[in-house]
Amino acid sequence: MSAPKLRAAVIGCGFFAQNHLHAWSMIPEVEIVAVCDRDTEKAEAAKAQFGVARAYTDAAAMFAAEQLDFVDIATTMQTHRDLVGQAAAKGVHVIVQKPLAPNWAECIAIVETCKAAGVRLMVHENFRFQTPVMAARKLVADGRIGTPHFAHVSFRSGYDVFSGQPYLATEKRFILIDLGIHILDICRTIMGEAETLYCTTQSVNPAIVGEDVASMIIRHEDGATSIVDCSYASRRLPDPFPQTLLRIEGDLGTVELMEGYCMRVTAQGKVDVYSVEPETPPWTTKPWHVLQESVLNLQRHWIDAWARDMPPETSGADNLRTYGLVMAAYESAERGAVVAPATLYPPG
Numbered sequence: 001m002s003a004p005k006l007r008a009a010v011i012g013c014g015f016f017a018q019n020h021l022h023a024w025s026m027i028p029e030v031e032i033v034a035v036c037d038r039d040t041e042k043a044e045a046a047k048a049q050f051g052v053a054r055a056y057t058d059a060a061a062m063f064a065a066e067q068l069d070f071v072d073i074a075t076t077m078q079t080h081r082d083l084v085g086q087a088a089a090k091g092v093h094v095i096v097q098k099p100l101a102p103n104w105a106e107c108i109a110i111v112e113t114c115k116a117a118g119v120r121l122m123v124h125e126n127f128r129f130q131t132p133v134m135a136a137r138k139l140v141a142d143g144r145i146g147t148p149h150f151a152h153v154s155f156r157s158g159y160d161v162f163s164g165q166p167y168l169a170t171e172k173r174f175i176l177i178d179l180g181i182h183i184l185d186i187c188r189t190i191m192g193e194a195e196t197l198y199c200t201t202q203s204v205n206p207a208i209v210g211e212d213v214a215s216m217i218i219r220h221e222d223g224a225t226s227i228v229d230c231s232y233a234s235r236r237l238p239d240p241f242p243q244t245l246l247r248i249e250g251d252l253g254t255v256e257l258m259e260g261y262c263m264r265v266t267a268q269g270k271v272d273v274y275s276v277e278p279e280t281p282p283w284t285t286k287p288w289h290v291l292q293e294s295v296l297n298l299q300r301h302w303i304d305a306w307a308r309d310m311p312p313e314t315s316g317a318d319n320l321r322t323y324g325l326v327m328a329a330y331e332s333a334e335r336g337a338v339v340a341p342a343t344l345y346p347p348g
């Protein structure tokens, strides 16, 4: 007899949650039994499109009525602390979208609330689960390029991200907390923790409030160096959105993720070129497919970690380290100084 499905709900049925809902429909271990959005139309539309039993406009009413194993929170960061708190109070395990919260104190509170309640917490930090990024990570972990001493992690685009996510145009802080968080997460996943960080930011697009270019240099604890840069003000065609480009140099070779989902590996004097094009389930649309597929990869990881009773890779505790880098980068840019992220934002 197969194990009963995990009963889950999705809170927030907006722009990006559509990918969560499509991806859950491909995961046989999970049944989405409820959706919730304070906008009735969005909740009802998700219920109808994904054949979900019940739709709610109030999370408290949903938690009172439903028996849930976990909740998948896909609202914007201002609501995360409250919604995670409601889930934890009911003993319901949590996945919550990045950024975890608008500030460090709320991030810590979320992680501690889940710890005290004994519920699992995974941050939906999906970039490290992209097929090309996973391929590069595996190659480095397998030792193909030896010990890495330099990385360049780069996301530069002129894509109009504000058309799908208009709230991004009015945030005082934009690219580091929305996108840099992903790029920094990839960097520390491959290169390890940062000892020092220096960042400059620029505001190029006059139509938005926050910064849209950030450039960072990191010295890692083992002495390696990373350059991490992100931009939504880069005008060139073809626009590589939303590809993260990578170059990692080790003592035995180099791995590169290049435009067009091409991975080039130089090792022991030999060059191999691989296609690392993500799969395109029918609900995905190019050029978003690499992000959409990573949602599915992340959700599969959640189920796998649950089955093995292991913490997920992007646990709350892990994500505090990435979030701390973002906060440290803002501080570095404001002070024009090199900072020590783990001293400013100790992850505990």
Ligand code: NAD
Binding pocket: 011, 012, 013, 014, 015, 016, 017, 036, 037, 038, 039, 042, 057, 058, 059, 074, 075, 076, 077, 079, 083, 097, 098, 099, 124, 125, 126, 164, 165, 178, 291
């Ligand atoms: P959105 O505004 O389109 O959707 C959020 C939805 O949540 C809205 O429909 C809103 O009505 C609903 N909502 C807000 N507060 C609620 C509450 N208390 N109870 C119930 N419903 C509530 O936003 P979005 O663009 O889908 O972004 C959501 C989150 O996903 C953000 O944190 C964003 O950073 C993140 N995101 C992540 C990725 C990624 O690749 N990981 C990509 C895009 C967006």
Ligand code: 89V
Binding pocket: 161, 165, 178, 179, 182, 242
């Ligand atoms: O991840 C995000 O939140 C998105 C995107 C990758 C498009 O910048 O805003």
